């Protein structure tokens with residue numbers, strides 16, 4: 001075991017029972033939402049149970065919510081959503097694309113940061129595997145006394161960013177020697193992110209032999225009530241959309257922010273993506289594109305709900321050309337964004 005000047009006695013003179021002291025390293029932990037281990041009912045139920053019992057996600061009283069969750073939702077949704085996951089499953093690796101891309105982002109970022117040998121990059125999921133507590137412990141065991149925790153959400157929502165941070169701090173409650181923890185702030189208006197999104201739109205549109213009349217910037221929604229309680233998510237989504245539009249030099253009507261993936265009976269942020277797509281087609285718009293700037297990686301919500309379902313809705317109501325612009329994933333542009341942010345957050349630690 002290599003010893004350092006952090007130990008209480010000179011190297012080689014530590015008593016056998018002294019806890020090992022490792023070389024100081026800095027961990028970077030990328031965290032995305034999560035994903036089921038498989039598309040079967042049991043895997044789906046396990047995943048949805050962990051997700052939908054999180055108080056940051058469903059804020060209703062447990063007395064009201066649990067009978068609905070355990071009586072109805074966890075008996076019906078795993079089967080239905082499992083089928084949707086099957087359609088977008090990465091069959092080569094037998095895992096969801098969210099998992100594939102998150103792991104690739106971590107591997108690639110590790111290689112990009114090779115100029116800092118003390119930095120270790122790893123990844124975790126808020127729900128499912130690999131878990132945040134396991135990865136925090138693994139980084140600690142590997143000698144990281146400082147960790148940069150990076151919730152992979154450009155826009156802050158309590159249901160996403162805050163619950164990642166909660167989970168990490170909770171994991172530290174069980175550690176005697178806690179690492180120092182830096183949480184990465186939202187980056188909805190970071191020039192590197194805006195540039196990468198704008199470039200991905202330009203590159204994708206240049207690859208088409210047609211031009212969309214309107215591009216929708218579709219963000220995952222949250223209940224309207226969360227926004228009214230003070231969640232900054234809506235404002236940050238609107239700012240992202242505005243900055244991307246300004247960077248592209250487009251008029252206001254050309255890039256339209258919308259919100260997708262409603263869950264439950266409450267009113268969510270509007271305008272809804274599916275209703276907007278339907279209305280545009282009915283109003284005679286023939287060609288649209290949709291981008292998901294709030295998703296760092298393609299996943300069920302982008303591949304099935306947008307590339308699949310939204311496209312079908314558009315065609316069913318008279319639309320002719322529909323295209324989905326992929327998320328940044330582990331592309332050059334996407335990695336540049338992650339690198340820029342992580343290098344900034346590492347300042348003073350490396």
Ligand SMILES: C=CC1=C(C)c2cc3[nH]c(cc4nc(cc5[nH]c(cc1n2)c(C)c5CCC(=O)O)C(CCC(=O)O)=C4C)c(C)c3C=C
Nearest residue numbers: 033034035057081098157159160220222263294299300301
């Ligand atoms: C990108 C930001 C996200 C926000 C904000 C968000 C809020 C939010 N989500 C739910 C409920 C569900 N979301 C589900 C999937 C899902 N959600 C996000 C991201 C955000 N969610 C992603 C990246 C994914 C895809 C995961 C994958 O493996 O591909 C699901 C699971 C699928 C389903 O059952 O429909 C649920 C449920 C709520 C209630 C909420 C805000 C309160």
Ligand SMILES: [Fe+2]
Nearest residue numbers: 033220261301
């Ligand atoms: Fe979600």
Ligand SMILES: [Fe+2]
Nearest residue numbers: 234235236238
């Ligand atoms: Fe707002």
